[in-house]
Amino acid sequence: MEDNNEYKWNSTFSFLMAMIGAAVGLGNIWRFSYVLYSNGGGAFFIPYVIAILIMGIPFLILEYGLGATFKNSLSNILKGIRPQLEVIGWITAFLVFLVLTYYVVIMGWDLIYFLLSFFKGWGSNPDAYFMSNIVVGSDNLNNLGTFVLPTLLATIFIWILIWFISHKALDKGISKVVSVLIPLLFIMMAIIVVYALTLPGMWGGVTALLNPNWNLLLDINVWLAAFGQIIFSLSMGQAIAVTYASYLPKESRLIDNVLIVVLSNSSFEIFTAFGVFSILGFMSLTSGLAINEIATSGTGLLFVVFPEIFNVMGNAAYVIGPIFFLCVFFAGITSALAFLEPMTLAVSKKFRMPRIRSVTILCLFGLLLSLIYTTGSGNFILTIADEFINQFGILLAVILQALIFGWSYGIDKLLPVLNRYSTIKVGKIWIIVIKYVLPIFLSIMWIVGIIDLFETQSSTNIIIQLLIALLFVVVPLILTILPSKD
Numbered sequence: 001m002e003d004n005n006e007y008k009w010n011s012t013f014s015f016l017m018a019m020i021g022a023a024v025g026l027g028n029i030w031r032f033s034y035v036l037y038s039n040g041g042g043a044f045f046i047p048y049v050i051a052i053l054i055m056g057i058p059f060l061i062l063e064y065g066l067g068a069t070f071k072n073s074l075s076n077i078l079k080g081i082r083p084q085l086e087v088i089g090w091i092t093a094f095l096v097f098l099v100l101t102y103y104v105v106i107m108g109w110d111l112i113y114f115l116l117s118f119f120k121g122w123g124s125n126p127d128a129y130f131m132s133n134i135v136v137g138s139d140n141l142n143n144l145g146t147f148v149l150p151t152l153l154a155t156i157f158i159w160i161l162i163w164f165i166s167h168k169a170l171d172k173g174i175s176k177v178v179s180v181l182i183p184l185l186f187i188m189m190a191i192i193v194v195y196a197l198t199l200p201g202m203w204g205g206v207t208a209l210l211n212p213n214w215n216l217l218l219d220i221n222v223w224l225a226a227f228g229q230i231i232f233s234l235s236m237g238q239a240i241a242v243t244y245a246s247y248l249p250k251e252s253r254l255i256d257n258v259l260i261v262v263l264s265n266s267s268f269e270i271f272t273a274f275g276v277f278s279i280l281g282f283m284s285l286t287s288g289l290a291i292n293e294i295a296t297s298g299t300g301l302l303f304v305v306f307p308e309i310f311n312v313m314g315n316a317a318y319v320i321g322p323i324f325f326l327c328v329f330f331a332g333i334t335s336a337l338a339f340l341e342p343m344t345l346a347v348s349k350k351f352r353m354p355r356i357r358s359v360t361i362l363c364l365f366g367l368l369l370s371l372i373y374t375t376g377s378g379n380f381i382l383t384i385a386d387e388f389i390n391q392f393g394i395l396l397a398v399i400l401q402a403l404i405f406g407w408s409y410g411i412d413k414l415l416p417v418l419n420r421y422s423t424i425k426v427g428k429i430w431i432i433v434i435k436y437v438l439p440i441f442l443s444i445m446w447i448v449g450i451i452d453l454f455e456t457q458s459s460t461n462i463i464i465q466l467l468i469a470l471l472f473v474v475v476p477l478i479l480t481i482l483p484s485k486d
Contacts, residue, residue: 017129033277036273041211055227055438055442059398060261060262060470061225061255061418062402064237064241066242067245068418069253069417073239074089074093074342076089088401090475090476090477090479092237092397094343096235100340101370101388101414102385104162107333110325110328134150147375151373152374159367162337166337188326193275193322197278202279202285205277209280236398237398243341252421253422254421257316344359344362347479398442399438402439406434
């Protein structure tokens, strides 16, 4: 086993940067903009702030406290509370790992577009190019046996890159990479946003983004969207914060770190939203299309709309385009490293396995799972997997953790560790939020998500979802049953 010092960050700054990287990752560059726009505009900030106050901050404090107290993986922490709970820790870490397996494929798409952006290789019709050359396939399983070569090669390259960074000790690998990538990410996004704010028509985009629809505050789905956004952007309940907090020095100001991470994440989300919609306002002016016709969710905004924007930008796009896609790639790499770490720590701890071996095994296994998303039916399966894992798996994991640590463990035991060096202290109110408020709100989200999921799905979709559910139950059960060498 490697020396424990090799597992620790060189400083709290490195840890903070890693968490910001996980929070502002690949998906969040466009996701928050669309969620804000489609859920009441300026009015959305009310449920958004409330979600931060009663869920985001309290649950992150819990995760930091657990990681700093136990200095262990989530599965081992739960096993220590009650042996039967170990499997929940493995399920949580494996769910995040499953997200990584298709997240890497989307990063592969971004890498391809980074190369294309130097000469606008997507042509005059980015939508047709994306469907014919990157996704290649329809909404069925008919093309499951056909690989999309560019996506396949890009995916393999990114897995190799993730392995190369992650197989080293944290202070020699992830810490150094993240400390460089995150400042570059902020610099590049600042360039894009500042440029966007100078474009003609930008005010139309900003106005469309912030135009408040106060009536939507009475819609439960808007509140669910706010809570869902916070879970997504802060990577809550995914063992990521627990894992990284386990590497923190003993004297760390845990609650201060939580507040800085949440503030940094929210500021970055709002900052990039202004840039995104300033560009959409410019595109609306030049194309004659309404904002609601071009502000789409999912990959459409990143790989279709933005290339269309760059097409009408002129020569400036040959600089802005590569910077944009490189920025997205940097954000994706930091998030991918965070997604891999919970399983790496859990496997290394339980089986006393050197880090290089555990990372190698996980990257090879992850690559095999990613292959299915590089086929002609990959995008169809990816969409189903992403929706199912987030609306069912991760939400359920958050609920279970709130109940277990709130009721079975007794989170008042964490108060001395949390408050010892922190400037701001927590107490009874925080305990009430974890024990009562969080389980209620998240249970509502989970129930609504499951009902919507199965009411709107075809039989093929349901079969794929059941196979995914079987996978994230069977593999953790096997890992739980295997004898521990720790």
